[in-house]
Amino acid sequence: MRGRFITFEGGEGTGKSTQASTLARRLEALAVGVVLTREPGGSSGAEIVRHVLLSGAAKPLGTEAEAILFAAARDDHLTTLIRPALERGQWVICDRFIDSTRVYQGDLGAVDRRIIRRLERVVVGDTMPDLTFILDLPAEVGLERARRRRGNNEADRFETETLEFHARLRDAYLAIAAAEPQRCVVIDSQRPKNKVADEIWAIVNRRLDPAAAPVSLEDVET
Ligand code: TYD
Numbered sequence: 001m002r003g004r005f006i007t008f009e010g011g012e013g014t015g016k017s018t019q020a021s022t023l024a025r026r027l028e029a030l031a032v033g034v035v036l037t038r039e040p041g042g043s044s045g046a047e048i049v050r051h052v053l054l055s056g057a058a059k060p061l062g063t064e065a066e067a068i069l070f071a072a073a074r075d076d077h078l079t080t081l082i083r084p085a086l087e088r089g090q091w092v093i094c095d096r097f098i099d100s101t102r103v104y105q106g107d108l109g110a111v112d113r114r115i116i117r118r119l120e121r122v123v124v125g126d127t128m129p130d131l132t133f134i135l136d137l138p139a140e141v142g143l144e145r146a147r148r149r150r151g152n153n154e155a156d157r158f159e160t161e162t163l164e165f166h167a168r169l170r171d172a173y174l175a176i177a178a179a180e181p182q183r184c185v186v187i188d189s190q191r192p193k194n195k196v197a198d199e200i201w202a203i204v205n206r207r208l209d210p211a212a213a214p215v216s217l218e219d220v221e222t
Contacts, residue, residue, distance in 0.1 A: 003033070003090045004208050005082070005127065007097040010135035011169040013145030014189045015196065019135065020095045022197045023204065027091055033216030035085040037077070038095035045076035054156045063109035070101050071119040078127055086127070089214055098124060099132060099176050099184075107172035108165070128183070131207055133200055134173045135189040139166035 006023070008016040017038070024036040041050035049069055052058050058066050074097075085092050098120055106116045137145070143166045177184040185203055189196055204210060 001089055001214060003086045003088070003092060003213075004131070004210075005086060005092050005094070005129045006204070006208075007094045007099070007129040007132045008135065009096060009099045009103075009132055010173060010189065011137065011139075011142045011146075011166055013142045013147075013149060014135035014137050015193065016095050016135055018193060019133070019187075019197060019200055020093050022193075023200055024093050026197075026201055027093075027204075027210055030210050030213070031215040032210050032213045033088070033090040035081065035090050035092045036095075037081060037092065039077060039097055039100065040070055040073045042077040042082075042094070043080045045080070046073035049073035049076075056156070063105055063111050064115065066109065067101060067105040067111045067116060067119060070105065071123045074098075074101075075123045078123065083127055090216070091210070091213070094129075097129060097132075099134070099173065102176060103169060103172040108168060130183070131204070132180075132184045133203075134177050134184055134186045135196075136170065136173065136186050137189050139163050139170055141190060142166045142170070 008020045010016055020038075021036060024034045027034045039046070040053055041047045049072055053066060053069055053073070058069055082092050082094070101120070102116055105111045106113055140163060143163055174186065177186045187196060187199060
């Protein structure tokens with residue numbers, strides 16, 4: 001039986017990675033085989049492209065070329081990691097996926113929506129997430145959390161300081177959630193981490209029934 005594919009999305013500072021790993025631990029406690037990964041990156045080829053993108057080296061090529069590079073990284077990630085894991089029956093949890101491209105390159109980078117959709121169709125095909133959590137925060141809170149997290153480190157290519165950026169990001173994610181309620185669930189991330197994690201866990205149980213998943217043999221001690 002094919003495993004399930006769950007993605008986490010949202011702006012900077014919304015707590016995606018923390019929530020993705022909490023969910024992975026909870027699934028593992030039920031003996032579900034889990035692969036926890038992230039984009040851009042997640043596979044050796046894609047990690048190389050990640051560096052090119054986040055260092056800003058690809059910026060002079062323009063946002064369209066960046067969208068193509070994100071798609072190339074995703075293609076490698078899907079081919080070498082995500083699809084094989086799903087076929088083995090493992091559950092894949094990915095920190096950022098297609099909605100990040102739609103929002104950052106599409107809505108914020110002004111890449112034509114048709115180009116984004118075509119890249120998506122070619123690269124992702126029917127390996128669409130079964131469930132996407134969109135972690136939502138008011139723009140000022142996301143901005144402040146991202147700044148605090150960054151400390152004195154330099155901002156990467158896609159981290160910016162403006163409130164307008166965070167507000168547009170939020171609106172773009174909420175629009176995706178409104179358009180695809182079957183796949184997407186908006187999570188209020190202003191609450192304490194454990195409350196957010198409990199809501200996510202309840203939704204996963206309700207929608208995907210992990211207790212019924214086949215037990216992962218890899219985790220069984222011999
Ligand atoms: P990362 O350091 O992984 O930070 P985080 O996910 O915690 O924000 O940075 C990933 C950056 O790449 C982030 O600013 C969003 C951006 N990004 C895109 O612009 N398009 C994409 O398709 C993906 C996957 C990420």
